[in-house]
Amino acid sequence: MPITGRKALNRAGMRFTSQRALIMEIIRRGRGHLDADEIYRQARGKEPRLSLSTVYRTLQMLKKLNVVDELHFDESHHHYEVKHSAEHYHLKCLGCGKVVEFSYPLSSYLKENVPAARDFDITVTEVSMSGYCARCRRGR
Amino acid sequence: MPITGRKALNRAGMRFTSQRALIMEIIRRGRGHLDADEIYRQARGKEPRLSLSTVYRTLQMLKKLNVVDELHFDESHHHYEVKHSAEHYHLKCLGCGKVVEFSYPLSSYLKENVPAARDFDITVTEVSMSGYCARCRRGR
DNA sequence: AATTTAATTGCAAATGATTAGCATTACTAA
DNA sequence: TTAGTAATGCTAATCATTTGCAATTAAATT
Numbered sequence: 330m331p332i333t334g335r336k337a338l339n340r341a342g343m344r345f346t347s348q349r350a351l352i353m354e355i356i357r358r359g360r361g362h363l364d365a366d367e368i369y370r371q372a373r374g375k376e377p378r379l380s381l382s383t384v385y386r387t388l389q390m391l392k393k394l395n396v397v398d399e400l401h402f403d404e405s406h407h408h409y410e411v412k413h414s415a416e417h418y419h420l421k422c423l424g425c426g427k428v429v430e431f432s433y434p435l436s437s438y439l440k441e442n443v444p445a446a447r448d449f450d451i452t453v454t455e456v457s458m459s460g461y462c463a464r465c466r467r468g469r
Numbered sequence: 470m471p472i473t474g475r476k477a478l479n480r481a482g483m484r485f486t487s488q489r490a491l492i493m494e495i496i497r498r499g500r501g502h503l504d505a506d507e508i509y510r511q512a513r514g515k516e517p518r519l520s521l522s523t524v525y526r527t528l529q530m531l532k533k534l535n536v537v538d539e540l541h542f543d544e545s546h547h548h549y550e551v552k553h554s555a556e557h558y559h560l561k562c563l564g565c566g567k568v569v570e571f572s573y574p575l576s577s578y579l580k581e582n583v584p585a586a587r588d589f590d591i592t593v594t595e596v597s598m599s600g601y602c603a604r605c606r607r608g609r
Numbered sequence: 610a611a612t613t614t615a616a617t618t619g620c621a622a623a624t625g626a627t628t629a630g631c632a633t634t635a636c637t638a639a
Numbered sequence: 640t641t642a643g644t645a646a647t648g649c650t651a652a653t654c655a656t657t658t659g660c661a662a663t664t665a666a667a668t669t
Contacts, residue, residue: 339636339637342645343645343646344635344636344637344644344645344646345636346635346636346645346646346647348646348647349646365626365627366626378647378648379647379648380647380648380649381627381648382627382628382629382647382648382649383646383647383648385626385627385628386628386646386647389628399543401541401543403539403541403593403595405625405626405655405656406625406626406627407626407627420585420586420589420591422589423592429585429589430585431583431584431585431586433579433582433583436598439573439598442573443571443573444571445560445569445570445571446560446571446598448602448603449560449562449569449598449600449601449602449603450600450601450606451560451598451599451600452563452599452600452601453543453598453599453600454596454597454598455543455595455596455597455598456594456595456596457594457595458576458579458586458589458591458593458594458595459591459592459593460589460590460591460592460593461589461590461592462588462589463588463589466590479665479666479667482616483616483617484615484616484617484664484665484666485665485666486616486617486618486664486665488617488618489617504655505655505656506655518618518619519618519619520618520619520620521619521655521656522618522619522620522656522657522658523617523618523619525655525656525657526617526618526657529657545626545627545654545655546654546655546656547655547656
């Protein structure tokens with residue numbers, strides 16, 4: 330089940346290219362939260378001539394098509410993941426860098442409980458928590 | 470009531486300089502959520518020779534001293550605000566850019582309700598929601 | 610108050626992440 | 640098959656932030 334098929338792209342006036350197929354494949358497989366550079370590195374393994382610009386352009390496109398989410402951890406670059414159907418968030422360990430996901434219907438919860446959110450039409454909710462996982466906590 | 474007095478800095482082996490005083494003053498007054506460049510622009514009104522490096526260095530210092538928080542909206546640069554005592558988060562309007570704050574004890578709520586968060590020692594929780602405020606929603 | 614010394618500054622240049630310009634390539638529709 | 644035009648791969652630009660270093664200057668010491 331491809332993320333975005335040839336037809337879907339064509340319908341939008343876009344083209345299905347080998348580079349895009351490759352990049353989408355990498356994002357889909359890499360269950361983690363890849364950043365542009367990691368995607369680039371993996372892609373070059375298959376297609377050494379592929380450029381970093383293409384990675385960025387494809388990422389922008391997928392973001393616009395609502396296929397991937399861009400995550401902002403406390404870093405200078407972004408991470409990307411395939412859009413999940415279920416609402417979920419991230420918990421990042423400052424010790425080992427591990428990222429734990431958890432599902433939670435936070436946006437509806439907040440909408441109900443936060444007065445300020447009530448007359449807002451909220452389209453994006455981003456939560457990122459960090460701290461130390463059990464293992465790393467012990468080692469300190 | 471200065472954010473960080475001369476004594477507090479000296480105790481930490483640091484110096485109290487006019488530049489730092491000015492930058493802290495600007496952050497404290499600018500109730501909003503200033504970015505480095507805005508702070509720089511305001512500071513230059515008073516001290517035209519002050520450099521952007523100094524702004525960044527001071528910001529890093531204040532972050533380390535736990536005096537300011539660095540906020541990551543969905544932008545390529547960061548924003549800064551004086552650390553509040555009360556836990557609060559942000560709601561940003563994608564139409565007019567307005568940022569609304571709301572207080573909410575979210576971290577303890579999540580700690581209680583999210584199993585994955587239970588054995589984590591959470592030190593930072595960041596939430597940012599965006600959407601359209603009532604006024605902007607009408608204009609669409 | 611004068612002297613010392615090490616933190617801080619300003620400037621310029623470096624870095625890292627991302628974007629843009631443009632000639633060339635290669636999907637697609639006709 | 641071909642014409643038309645997205646998309647690619649370069650390289651160079653941009654934006655935000657950091658760094659190196661010589662010149663200042665705050666604060667501890669005399």
